Amino acid sequence: MQQIAWLASLVLMTLVGLGFAFVAINSGAREEDYGRVVHSAYSTRTKLFWTLVLVFGPVMIYTLRDLPYDAGHARSNSGPVQVVQATAYQWRWELSRDRVAKDQPVEFRVTSADVNHGFGIYDAGMHLVAQTQAMPGYTNIIRHTFRNEGTYRILCLEYCGIAHHNMMAEIKVGGL
């Protein structure tokens, strides 16, 4: 996915660069019939606008479906929701429970007692499975259904001071 995003950015940056180069090279030329140029520029602009709407509208709707916020909600029929209250401190996590069952939705209610932190859940292979921000005065909710047993780690994703790297907690997923 990162690779695709990078390639797409590269192609688009090249196109923008070529556009600038085209304008720079042709900036010396004088156009007599200004009205004709205005007309064709406006019609190009209209076409470009609708092309962008038609291309990026569906892309936006398609990619928004990947947002995790409501994922557990939609599947909450697959079992009772297990609630984990998570509070961030400089520099530790406080979890209301450290064991949850697999294949049942877990609702993490994440907040902070001091500064902003990032709440990231990693699997045994250190792949990020879900994340949200831990903010003082707010409770951010993420729902995640663990499909694999094992020990997951919670790491802070936002630099929060000198011992930021020590902010680690474990949560065990298995049969309860």
Ligand SMILES: [Cu+2]
């Ligand atoms: Cu941190």
